[in-house]
Amino acid sequence: MRINCPFCGERDLSEFSYLGDADSAKAIASAAQSEREQIDAVYLRANPAGVHRELWYHAFGCGSWLNVTRDTRTHEIFAVQLSRERTP
Amino acid sequence: MSDECAARSIFAAVPHTAGTGRGVIAIERDGLAIAHLAARATQLAQLTERFREHFGMVLPDGARRVAAHGVAVAGIAPQRWLLIGEDAGEEFVSGRLALLEHYAALVELSDAYAVLRLRGAQVRASLAKLVPIDLHDTRFRPGDVAQTVLEHMPVTLWRLEDAPTGEPMIELAVGRSFAVSLYEALRESATEFGFCFEPTAKG
């Protein structure tokens, strides 16, 4: 699989590490955290067979966190955004 | 600067040739002053402006490197750059760069990197064994910067203007602790083409 990093360009999977469901960050960042929300965000992340918005870290590149929209069945990637510039 | 701290070739103890020929020539780039520059939030425009005023260059917006008057600046991440001064000395960060501090976090990294310049007809063939990126003439152009992985080591590469002979010149920077491992990987990958190491001209 290859990911098109907005800064570095298209790179091999081996440069990246994976975190999972991008939505999980909302609960972890928020100040008003219930235990239930946190458990969902940490342990019960969405992992659909299909289009998924997920976080990748370009560890062996520019160090950017990326929001990647990917079809988990085909590994087709529809969009890659810098997490810090993401549109909500 | 204390003389004691000046002699610091990282590669003093390594074998200096391998194979026959000069397909890849490595030159140690020491004496560089290096700083990491990260724009403060909302200060990018001012930083760019101040930088242009004082260094006569525009901070690159992507993975590109520009150089003028002995200072080079390479984009390594969104709103982050490496500044590299040739023969800039210890006062590089505390002196010329200090005026940027209001707009950016400025951190001295002169000792953090080992930098090698590679030239020769087989530089690309040799690096193709080591890095998973396309170094073709039209894909990695003079002034391009790439950060990637070289046998598990994080590495930053940039391509300089070709040598007068037409041979490509690429510089590679790795964390100082990786210097020997990097050197061995390079030497082994280049042995079939003939590898020579030239310690810095400054001894």
Next chain:
Amino acid sequence: MSVNRLEGEGAIERERTLSFKFDGRRYSAHPGDTLASALLAAGVSLVGRSFKYHRPRGILTAGSEEPNALVELRSGARREPNTRATMIELFDGLQACSQNAWPSRAFDLGAVNSALSRLFVAGFYYKTFMWPAAWWEKVYEPAIRRVAGLGRASAESDPDCYEKVHAFCDVLVIGSGPAGLAAALTAARAGARIIVCEEDFLPGGRLNGDRHEIDGTPGSNWARTAVAELRALPQVQFMTRTTVFGAYDGETYGAIERVSDHLAVPLAHQPRQRFWKIVARRTVLASGALERTVVFGGNDRPGVMLAAAVRTYVNRFRVTPGRRVALFTTGDDGWKTAFDLLAAQVEVPLIIDARTQVSAALLQRARGHDVQVILGGQVLSTAGSRALRRIEVLDRGGRVRRVRVDALSVAGGWSPNIALATHLGMRPRWSETINAHLSADLPASLCVVGAAAGEFSLAGALRSGAAAGREAACSVGFAAPLPSWRTDDELIDSTPLWFVPGSRGKAFVDYQHDVTAEDVALAVREGYRSAEHLKRYTTLGMGTDQGKTVQLNGHALLAARTGREVAEVGTIAARPPYTPVAIGALAARERGRNFRPYRFTPSHRWAEARGAVFVDAGQWRRAQWFPLPGETDWRSTVAREVNTVRAAVGVCDVSTLGKIDVQGHDAASFLERIYANSVSTVPVGRVRYGLMLRADGMVLDDGTVARLAEGHYLLSTSTAHLGQVMRHLTYAQQVLWPQLDVQLTNVTEQWAQYAIAGPLARTLLEQVCADALALSNADLPHMACAPLRWLGQRARVFRISFCGELGYELAVPARCAEPTVRALMQAGESLGVTPYGTEALGVMRIEKGHVAGAEINGTTTAQDLGLGRLVSQRKEFIGRVLAGRAALSAPDRPSLVGLKPLDPQARLTAGAHLLGMGAPARLQNDQGFVSSSAFSPTLGRWIGLGFLSRARERLGERIRAYDPLRNLDVPVEVVQPVFYDPEGLRVKG
């Protein structure tokens, strides 16, 4: 000796002769030969014995799909088992041995298995060796291993090296037969960057095996000219001996280039093989088609060979597999073999075509020779003990006749070679036109051409190749004119005959795994209906050849037995690798010493010169201890180092610890969200211990937070966790709170850092930098930090201690590392200073009860570590909510304790389980474990840290440390986890 070598021109160099040995006997061959062609030339048709029944086997094919002719190549450390004789390019001095035959391939005792074949039917493993269970490992498996199986691997280390190369191109062309060459020429002439991979050492594909003309010249010449044109273009990389073995996501392909396999030993500085990872914007798959056999009795006998392979041996290698060769065909293509044999003056007594009607042109051509043609005929069986002597043929009228032959060429029809077009999960579709599977649902980047796309004529191959080459070049921005070439018309009609119903004797549907038609029938009787299940139950197609030559026939048998069409049965999924790949080639340079990079601290050479013994700590090489002359036991070295630090002063290289510079207007607020304890209140010039949690509430790492200035902090991390901490911090910075003004810089490599510890630490430091820095308790108290000039450089000193003594850490730019450590050792000489390594550091931190990697192991909370009181209840930070889960505070959850053997001499081991006195060693009695242990020279006894249930109420209790691995069962006392200076006075000295 070369009894079967023909006259005439082929692709071998007759002027040169090579010598080789097979099973110890010497033979000769020519450059351009494979081991298979050289053996055939020498009249050797029996090459080895089969896997299960030890049946004599010969050479079936002329390519990588070969199931039978597997040999052990080379000897000693270079011995390579299961190598296909058809792929071994002959070199002078080559040595090969047959496999799976004892005492010899001609007289093999294992052949008794054939008589016992009732035992070896489908699923025999499951049926025969079920009972008693204990017999499996002790009796059945060793017995089976002795008689079944393939070659022997060398037990020695591989003396050769391997390489990995990353390549990128506009168009990857897989295969250099007519279709591949047409595609490559078309795209390359347009200017696209091209890689062509050819498995064979001779490009051209079937143009070398068949007799064709293109534009009036022989096909093999045309191929040579085309390859020369491609090789002359700078943007083309043309690789022979290179098999593309897998297609992966992101237009990535894996290929193995056999750089030196055709040489006795690799040339200087050359690898044996190169693993290419190729990223291609477009790919043209021109992998051709694979000829199938027909399932009939004795279809495995040496001398039975696929018809196209026979042509290849005749035309390319000028070798015939026999002197009286019959043809059994199901289509027009097979007739070419008969005509090529006849043209080479080889006797063809009989052409058996399973079809009842064939083109008049074929019949007329045969009439010109002394050949008997049987239409609607079938081969029922073969005979001959070690080689083919006779075939039994059933004609349309039901008459069986026996014909003496020494070889039989079989043309069972062609299957497009589409494995690479299915690796990404695309299911092939059945084509009624060609009676085989074609690729389907291809991604836009992949195009299949030529015989691989069912275009079985030469004209069709060239046409489809050129069109695909043009389309690929256009899609990457190059305009390409469409070339055309003139070729002859061909007859390509065929009607499949999958199996001969009245076969006599074993009829194989998988040669390598000895699966017969009867095994398929049995599987159906036992209820198997799916091709995938049939594969797993009978092992059909599970050999190293993946059943390429005959698997479809097995599926057709399954269809017939279950009353379905072949199309309904479907096919099995092909997975990488297409042909076997050596693990060593995939590992490439990353083995032995190069398994991972080493990292050296800036004063490594000083430590080496000082005689340090090093230890791997992740990628780092760290000084473990520094033996003095005369010290032979490492324990005494470590004891001396500890005692010196406790009584005088020592110096330790702590440069490997992570260092992260944090700046920004929101740096304080950011760090409050990162650390579980309050850190923003630390004043400028002070240091605080900090504890970081993961979102799940477990401790991620601990370290220090030094405030260098307003909005400027320096964090330290443990050596091992730096990468994870950087990832965690950037996640918080970029994903969680991108609105904060925070800049992070990893400065670990910039600084060399030395711990100077012991009651005389200040005295030592005063000698080297008193004029630069005031070091008194008032000026630089415990947990303070200050900048200083040192050897003309900017440096920093931190008053922190990991070992529990008065301690400082001096951080200097890395270039000053060696002068610094030398200056410290020199200044400390009169004080009795010692350098100390990680082992002494570890002993002292256990004495002090400081937690480290063995305790911060990803499963422990702050409370488990005895650090619960640090966790702030007054702020929000990562991990707060989940660290507060009720279950994590349950009293029986193990938490940190100190452990002291009752017998001061008794050894305590990390990993030992904690059990109650007298409690049997069972899982349900397990109460915790020992995480760290050391012999404490300070206390003169073994001590340890561990995690124990209900720890708080059990101080003073006696329990056991039970270590069944080392056979230890040690009574211990539960104590506070601080063994030394519990009041913490010494660090303030």
